[in-house]
Amino acid sequence: MSSDKSTFKQLREDEREVRKQLIIKAAMELFEEKSFHDIGMRDIAVKAGVSAASIYRYFPSRDDLFVEALLQDINNIEQRLQERIDNGESIEDLAIAVVDYLIDNEATFQMMCHFMIRGELNPQALKKFNGVQRYFLKMFENVLKQMEGAENLRLNTQAFFASLAGVVLTFRNYPGRTAEEKRRAMHKLALLIMHQSAIDALEKA
Numbered sequence: 261m262s263s264d265k266s267t268f269k270q271l272r273e274d275e276r277e278v279r280k281q282l283i284i285k286a287a288m289e290l291f292e293e294k295s296f297h298d299i300g301m302r303d304i305a306v307k308a309g310v311s312a313a314s315i316y317r318y319f320p321s322r323d324d325l326f327v328e329a330l331l332q333d334i335n336n337i338e339q340r341l342q343e344r345i346d347n348g349e350s351i352e353d354l355a356i357a358v359v360d361y362l363i364d365n366e367a368t369f370q371m372m373c374h375f376m377i378r379g380e381l382n383p384q385a386l387k388k389f390n391g392v393q394r395y396f397l398k399m400f401e402n403v404l405k406q407m408e409g410a411e412n413l414r415l416n417t418q419a420f421f422a423s424l425a426g427v428v429l430t431f432r433n434y435p436g437r438t439a440e441e442k443r444r445a446m447h448k449l450a451l452l453i454m455h456q457s458a459i460d461a462l463e464k465a
Contacts, residue, residue, distance in 0.1 A: 284329045291367035323385035333368045355450040362428040423453045
């Protein structure tokens, strides 16, 4: 009997996880259709094919949902950066890869900006986001450590990532340029940041 109860409990947990992932997937897909601040829990419920009330069984608020989605996406970033290291790419390639990821993954970038700019997050969501942010920066620091010549940049991890994110934030919607022109300009700025960081590191060594 206990085995049957254990199996039933596992099935219920698996079903709950499937529903959570369905809701997260729906939220991420909505970013391709609507602006971040135009997306409400009711919109997500309709997209996921569930009732609005049922979403709150899994996520107490929209911010809690977006923190969970952001954490999952960071895991994707980590895997992609590790693949680049394994392929022997340079620190400059890494900078370009980060910029491209932020350009190409609108949902991730909007969520990051949302949480970094807003100051009125509920305590639970804020605690989760702070944990996600620490995890991401630690992951990013570990990636830099593995790359040849990156040792002197390790202590500048936060400034390095903030600079790259700032480049994307500033020029992603720059008027009068095509998407490809904006991407090339952001690549140049990312490489300039890398070059200056390397010079500063050498001067302090």
